[in-house]
Amino acid sequence: MARPKLLPDNFTLCLVSTVILASLLPVHGQAAVGFNWVTNVAVGLLFFLHGAKLSREAIVAGATHWRLHLVVLLSTFALFPLLGLALKPLLSPLVTPALYAGVLFLCTLPSTVQSSIAFTSIAKGNVPAAVCSASASSLLGIFITPALVSVVVTNQAASGGASPWHTVGNIVLQLLVPFVAGQLLRPLIGKWIERNRGVLKFVDQGSILLVVYGAFSEAVNEGLWHQIPLSALGGLLVVSAVLLALALAVTIFVSKRLGFNRADQITIIFCGSKKSLAAGVPMAKVIFASHAVGAVVLPLMLFHQIQLMVCAALAQRWGARDTTGETHGTSRERAAAAVARR
Template sequence: MARPKLLPDNFTLCLVSTVILASLLPVHGQAAVAFNWLTNIAVGLLFFLHGAKLSREAIVAGATHWRLHLVVLLSTFAFFPLLGLALKPLLSPLVTPALYAGVLFLCTLPSTVQSSIAFTSIAKGNVPAAVCSASASSLLGIFITPALVSVVITNQAAGGTSAWHTVWSIVLQLLVPFVAGQLLRPMIGRWIERNRGVLKFVDQGSILLVVYAAFSEAVNEGLWHHIPLAALAGLLVVCAVLLAIALALTMFVSKRLGFNRADQITIIFCGSKKSLAAGVPMAKVIFASHSVGAVVLPLMLFHQIQLMVCAALAQRWGARDISPEKRAASKEARPAAVARR
C-alpha cells in the first residue's frame, strides 16, 4: 500500500524519534566525547562515499548549460540569504533569536542533490542539468556557506572564528574525504553502484548521529526551556513562507528568462531546496556545540516541508507533461479505435 503524499517518510519519523530520544536521554560526559568522535567518522565516511558515487561524466554532460546553473546558484546563495535578512521584521516576532539564526543558516546552505534530481526526473525536467547544478551547488557550498554565515550571522558562529578558519575546518572534514572518494571511484565506484543501500544507510545514519549529539548537547544546555511552543509554531510558518516565496520566484524568473519547460522544472527544484545532508555536518563544524540543536531545527522542519510540497508538484507536473509526439499519436489512435468499433 503506497504512503499518502503528505505523510512524513520513514527517515523523517526517525529524525523526530531521535530528537525525542535526545530530549529524554541526552548523552553527556565521556560518552558525549566518544559520541562526537563517532559522528566525525560517520560524516567523513558519508562524504567519502558521495565522492565515490558522483559520476564525472554526468557532471561534464550538464556543465555546458551555464545560464541554468547560474540562475540556480544565484537563487541558492544570493536570493535566499537576502530573503532571510529582508524578512527579519516579519520573522523575528515569530521565533526566538536562536531559531532565527537557524533560519539564516538554512538560507546559506547549498541545494540538495538526491531529491532535486529525483523530483526533476519525476516531473520530466532536464535531469543531466539537475545532476550538474545540484552537485555544483553542494561542492561550492563547502566554501560559500561558511563565508555567508560569517556575514549574515555575526554572533552565533563558534567562538567568533574567521570564515577562512571555518572553511579550512570544513575542507578537512568534508571536502578531503569527498576528493578521496572521487580519486578511488575507478576502483570502488561499481561496488558503490551495486550497493546503494550502504550509501543510504551511511547517509541517513550519520545525520541521525549528528542530530542526536547536537540535541543532546542543546538539551543539556536547556534548549526546550528557551524555545516556547509558540516559537515552534511560528517556525512552521516561517519555513512555509520561505519555501513558497522561493518556489514562486524560481517559477517566475525561469519563465521570464525564456527557459523551456524542462529547464524551468530543473531551476525550480534545484533553486528552491536546501540540503539537510550537507547542512547538519556543516552546522556541527561552524557553530558552538551547545547552539547546534536550535540551529538545525529550522532546517529539519524545512526539509520535511520541501519534500512534501515538491513531491506533490513533481507528480502533478509529471502527469501533466505530455510531449507533442505523444499527443499526436494519441489523436491518431483515437479515430482508429473508433473505426474498429
C-alpha cells in the first residue's frame, strides 16, 4: 500500500526526532568534542564510499559538466543575494535589523557539501557533478563571500579570527582526502560496495542525522531559545521559508528550461538552493566583529534546519520514482548521468 502523500517519510520523521532530541538533550562539553569527532568520521566515511563507488569516467563527466556548475554557482552567489536585497522591504519588518543582516550574510554563503551530495545520492541525481559543484562552491565561497558581504551587508565589521585558509584545510582533509582515498582503493572494494548499496544509503542518511543533531545542539547551547523574542523567531522562520521556496522554485524552473536531464536537475536543485552552516560560522568569525557573530549566524542555523527537512522530503520522494525512462537532455548528458548512476 502506497504511503499517503501528506504523511512524512521515515527519514523526515527521524530528522524531526533528531531536532527535538537536540533541543531537549543537546550535546555539550567534552561530549560535544567527541560527538564532533564522530560526525567528522561519518562525513569522511561518506566521501570515502562515494570515492570508491564512482568510476573515473563518472568523475570526468561530472567535472566537465560546466553548464551545470555555472547554473549552481549563479544560483548560490547571484540569485540568493539578489533575493535578499529585493525582499528586504517586504521581509525585514518581520525580524530585527541585526537578524536581517544575518539573513543577508546567509545569502552570500556557498552551498553545503556533504548534505547536498547525500540528498543528490538519495534522490538518484548526478552524484559526480554534485561532488564537483558543491566542493567548488565551498572553495570559491572563501573568496566570493567576503566580497559579497561588503556589498550587500552594510554593517559588517572586520574582526580577528581564524584564517579563511583554515576552512580550506578542513575541506581538503575532511572531504577531498577521503574521496581520493576511496578512488585509490576502488579496484579493491568497488565491487563490494556495488553489491552492498544499502551501506552507502545508511551512511548518507546517518551522516545527515549526525550533522543535524550537532548543529542544533550547538545552537541550543548558545541560547537559541532565549536570545530572541518569539515574534522575531516566527518572522525569521517565515523569511527562511520564503527564501528557500523561491530558490527551489527558480532552480527547478531554470534547470528544466535549460534542458537538463532529470539527474542533473536534481543536482542543480540540491546544490543551488542550500547554504553551508559549516562554512558560514567560521566565515562570520572572520568577517564580523565578535559581538555581532551571534545574531549573524542565527538565521543561518534556522535556515540550515529548514533546508535539511525540506530537501530530505524531496530527496526521499524523488528517489522513490523510477528514473529508468529518462529521455530528456542531450545524448552527452544522458551518457554522463548513466555513468554517474553506475
